Amino acid sequence: MFIPTGDPTVDHYIEKGYGTVRGMSSQFAASIGAALLQRQAELGLSGHFAEIGTFEGRFFIAMALALQPGEKALGIDLFDWPNDRVMDLLLGHCARHGVGPDRHVILKRDSRTMAPAELQQALGGGSVRFFHIDGEHGDEALTKDLALALPLMHPQGLICLDDMLHPAYPRLVDTVDRWLDANKDWQVLMIIDREDIVAAAKYVLCRRDAVSLYEDYLLQRFEKNVFILGGDFLDHIAVVLTPYPRLAEVD
Ligand SMILES: C[S@@+](CC[C@H](N)C(=O)[O-])C[C@H]1O[C@@H](n2cnc3c(N)ncnc32)[C@H](O)[C@@H]1O
Numbered sequence: 181m182f183i184p185t186g187d188p189t190v191d192h193y194i195e196k197g198y199g200t201v202r203g204m205s206s207q208f209a210a211s212i213g214a215a216l217l218q219r220q221a222e223l224g225l226s227g228h229f230a231e232i233g234t235f236e237g238r239f240f241i242a243m244a245l246a247l248q249p250g251e252k253a254l255g256i257d258l259f260d261w262p263n264d265r266v267m268d269l270l271l272g273h274c275a276r277h278g279v280g281p282d283r284h285v286i287l288k289r290d291s292r293t294m295a296p297a298e299l300q301q302a303l304g305g306g307s308v309r310f311f312h313i314d315g316e317h318g319d320e321a322l323t324k325d326l327a328l329a330l331p332l333m334h335p336q337g338l339i340c341l342d343d344m345l346h347p348a349y350p351r352l353v354d355t356v357d358r359w360l361d362a363n364k365d366w367q368v369l370m371i372i373d374r375e376d377i378v379a380a381a382k383y384v385l386c387r388r389d390a391v392s393l394y395e396d397y398l399l400q401r402f403e404k405n406v407f408i409l410g411g412d413f414l415d416h417i418a419v420v421l422t423p424y425p426r427l428a429e430v431d
Pocket residue numbers: 202203204205232233234235236237238239240256257258259260261289290291292314315316321
C-alpha cells in the first residue's frame with residue numbers, strides 16, 4: 181500500500197519505481213519511513229540516513245530521496261548475495277531514480293566488523309537521524325548492529341528494525357528486549373506492519389523523551405492505518421500502523 185507523503189519526488193519513486201527495485205521492504209513501510217523523515221525536517225532535526233542491508237536499494241532510495249540538502253544516505257552491505265552484481269544493480273537503481281553519488285555513500289562491508297568511527301568518517305561527520313537495520317537476522321549480528329548504530333544517533337533520531345515477528349526469526353525480538361533492558365532511555369515508538377496483520381513487521385525505536393515528537397503526529401497523519409489496540413510493551417503502548425486495520429472477526 182502506497183500512502184502519498186506530499187513530496188512529488190518521493191511519491192513518484194514509491195508509487196512507480198519501488199516495485200522495479202528488487203527487495204523486501206514494503207511500500208507501506210517506505211511511505212511511513214519517508215513521512216518520519218519529513219516530520220524530523222519539520223522539527224528542524226537534521227542528520228543522515230544509514231542502512232545495514234541495503235541490497236538493491238529499494239528502501240534506501242525512498243529514504244535518500246526524502247533527505248534534505250547536505251544530508252547523506254549511507255548503505256552498508258556484503259553485496260555478495262545472490263551474486264556479486266548486486267552492488268552494480270544498486271548503483272544503477274540509484275542513478276535511475278535520482279539519487280546521485282553526491283547523496284550516497286556505499287560501503288561493501290560486513291557490518292559486524294565495523295566500528296562507529298568508520299561510519300562517522302564515511303559520512304564526513306554529523307549524526308544519523310534514521311537508521312534502518314536490515315542485515316543478518318541473528319542475535320549476535322543484531323546486537324552488534326545496534327551497538328554500531330547507537331553512538332551515531334541524533335538524540336531524537338529513530339532506529340528502525342526490520343523483520344521483527346517474522347516467522348523465520350521468532351527469537352529476534354528477544355535480542356531487542358535485551359537491548360532495551362540495557363538502554364532504558366529507549367523504547368519502541370511504533371510498529372509498522374508489512375502489508376497486513378501478519379508477521380515481519382518493522383519496529384521503530386526512539387529515546388523515551390522523543391516519543392512526543394512523533395506519537396500524536398503518527399496517530400493523526402496515518403489515522404486510517406492505526407490498529408486500535410496498539411502494541412502492548414507492558415510499560416507503554418506503541419503505535420501500530422497497518423494497511424488494513426481491523427480486529428479478528430468473531431461470531
Ligand atoms: C533482506 S536483505 C535487505 C533488503 C533491503 N533492505 C530492502 O529493503 O529491500 C538483507 C541484506 O543484508 C545483507 N547482510 C547480511 N548480513 C550482513 C552483514 N553482516 N553486513 C552487511 N550486510 C549484511 C545481505 O547481503 C542482504 O543484502
